[in-house]
Amino acid sequence: MDDLLAFIAQSQLARAMKSARYVYPVVNAAHILGLATLFGSILALDLRLLGAFRSIPVQPLARVLPRIAAGGLAAAVATGALLFTVEPQDYAANRAFLTKAALVLLGILHALYVHSTATWRRLSDADGAIGFSLRLSALISLTLWTAAILAGRLIAF
16 A cells, blocks of 8 residues: 555656646645535535425426536545645545545445435425435435535644
8 A cells, every 4th residue: 555655646647736836726726616516516405305495396406416416526536636646645644534535435325325216216206205214314415525524624634
């Protein structure tokens, strides 16, 4: 593992991230935008599943927001990987980073599971009732993604 981390740290990509004046700040800003897109989409959908904004039908939100969240996730993961190259040994030893990575993985697995269920597929029905299991899933989702963001903020400390 140490050899792999050293290889990453010495790669052309890592050198470019460290040496080009605006590359790191731009990648960092893109990471934050990806996170905002991801979490904003998840927050809106999960709050609706929990009973907020009842005047807005859940079906269109359930069709559109997961796709937007997936785009935000892709941007956050891609830019996060670039940021990782700058100090891979430090990140690999950082508890907050490892916690964030685990929480992101759990958030992804949770979303994949929920979206594969018959309960989720029934949301597209005209009467798409939101039962207890979807409400619980929304609460779990909000908890996982909020915790991942908080862990991410703790990486620097």
